[in-house]
Amino acid sequence: MVIVWNRIDQPGKEWCQLRHVKAGNLLEGFVIMTYDRQPYRFEYSIECDRAWQTRAATIEGHLGRKEIALELRVNARKEWRVGRRLVPGVKGCVDIDLGFSPSTNLIPIRRLQLGIGEEARVTAAWVEFPTLEVKPLEQSYLKLKEGVYHYESAGGQFKRDLKVNEEGFVTSYGGLWEMEAVC
Numbered sequence: 001m002v003i004v005w006n007r008i009d010q011p012g013k014e015w016c017q018l019r020h021v022k023a024g025n026l027l028e029g030f031v032i033m034t035y036d037r038q039p040y041r042f043e044y045s046i047e048c049d050r051a052w053q054t055r056a057a058t059i060e061g062h063l064g065r066k067e068i069a070l071e072l073r074v075n076a077r078k079e080w081r082v083g084r085r086l087v088p089g090v091k092g093c094v095d096i097d098l099g100f101s102p103s104t105n106l107i108p109i110r111r112l113q114l115g116i117g118e119e120a121r122v123t124a125a126w127v128e129f130p131t132l133e134v135k136p137l138e139q140s141y142l143k144l145k146e147g148v149y150h151y152e153s154a155g156g157q158f159k160r161d162l163k164v165n166e167e168g169f170v171t172s173y174g175g176l177w178e179m180e181a182v183c
Helices: 103-112
Strands: 002-007 012-021 024-035 038-049 054-063 066-074 080-082 095-098 119-127 134-145 148-153 158-164 170-173 177-182
Touching (some): 024 103, 038 103, 054 095, 103 170
Antiparallel strands (some): 024 038, 038 054, 066 080, 119 134, 134 148, 148 158
């Protein structure tokens, strides 16, 4: 499946593709936006196993004129590394959240398989934007009805209702992102 989102609150677009591969699932995409009057472009790739647990991610691109390259790996003990550096604050996380993209909400939505009225709290390895620091981010997903989740993070400081399609991709992200096309 391929999806394109349009950023609502500022200029920007994102293209993302989900592929089911032998080892599990692969999300690949790119984002082109402006932030603080600076252009940015990121390409990303996220590998998940069949149970939708993140195994690796790469992010490359530019924030203004600054070149960005980030490689994350997760081992069987759920220890995260950025390059060779261990990131102890996110040990135990199974989800990644790219702070510049709606694509990664798909991962916990697919993994959790919530029923209507069910809620789950998770902690994701959050790639904060624009610093690209990897930090823990507590999140909750409440399935309000088929295709609609209430999402909260940062202790309830950030709240959005997410509309999703059958695949689990966000189609409407509460005034931030809207799906433009899907196939």
